Amino acid sequence: MIKPKVAVVTGGAQGIGKAICEAFIEQGVSVCSIDRQDNDDFVGDIADETVLRAFASKVIAEHGAIDYLINNACLSRGGLHTCSYDDFNYVLRVGITAPFLLTQLLMDHFNTPASIVNISSTRHVMSQANTESYTAAKGGISALTHAMAITLAGKARVNSISPGWIDTTHTSFAGADASQHPVGRVGTPADIVHAVMFLCDPKSRFITGQDIVVDGGMTKLMVYHNDCGWTYNPEAKPT
Numbered sequence: 001m002i003k004p005k006v007a008v009v010t011g012g013a014q015g016i017g018k019a020i021c022e023a024f025i026e027q028g029v030s031v032c033s034i035d036r037q038d039n040d041d042f043v044g045d046i047a048d049e050t051v052l053r054a055f056a057s058k059v060i061a062e063h064g065a066i067d068y069l070i071n072n073a074c075l076s077r078g079g080l081h082t083c084s085y086d087d088f089n090y091v092l093r094v095g096i097t098a099p100f101l102l103t104q105l106l107m108d109h110f111n112t113p114a115s116i117v118n119i120s121s122t123r124h125v126m127s128q129a130n131t132e133s134y135t136a137a138k139g140g141i142s143a144l145t146h147a148m149a150i151t152l153a154g155k156a157r158v159n160s161i162s163p164g165w166i167d168t169t170h171t172s173f174a175g176a177d178a179s180q181h182p183v184g185r186v187g188t189p190a191d192i193v194h195a196v197m198f199l200c201d202p203k204s205r206f207i208t209g210q211d212i213v214v215d216g217g218m219t220k221l222m223v224y225h226n227d228c229g230w231t232y233n234p235e236a237k238p239t
Helices: 016-024 049-063 085-109 131-153 189-200
Strands: 005-012 032-036 066-071 111-118 155-163 211-214
Touching: 005 049, 005 085, 005 155, 016 032, 016 066, 016 189, 032 049, 049 085, 049 111, 049 189, 066 085, 066 189, 085 111, 085 131, 111 189, 155 189, 189 211
Parallel strands: 005 032, 005 066, 066 111, 111 155, 155 211
Antiparallel strands: none
16 A cells, blocks of 8 residues: 655645645645644644654654655744844744754655745745844745755755735735736735645656745836836835
8 A cells, every 4th residue: 555645734724834735635645734723733833942843753753754844834023113032033933943943853754855845935035114024034944945955955855935915815806906916816825835736746856946936926017106006105004
């Protein structure tokens, strides 16, 4: 009997992470997920080293070998105007330190060749005001991606995906929200899932150390005041 492949996903209880887990399950892959939110696998905070080590030990004990690692979990706690020292470092522990440590804990148990996909963001190259904690974490995971791709050469391919605006609330967007995207719509978790599955496919074995931007072309469209239904408003505060 052929053992099913195994995927490890952080932040798998909601949003993009949940969609990734569901897609793997549909393919018959055994999924191990960790999230602070309630889920059917492992509830815990990946910023806590003890929790992360316990999760990795559980994965290894139950499955022995891992085929896919998806480092998805991250969050924001604001930036220069609102983020404390402790909050800033907490975001970095979730967004950079946890992917590093989890990879380190699992790498001797990868089926060769394994595939690691780190979820970054277009915010690693562009920003809104007061988003330094999240932007720094995404910049870090993008750099960590190509470093790990070299270290793990021959053992695992390592790539990242940089989503743009991805709606996880099933909201219908029109007008400027849609038209500022060259493809004419806001993204959905399915758009990221397709990219993850592409990078995990053995047919993509010549791709490593890369970042794939999945943003509907938004970061390529130069938008000025009154372009595409968008009006510059310096008084607006980012959410």
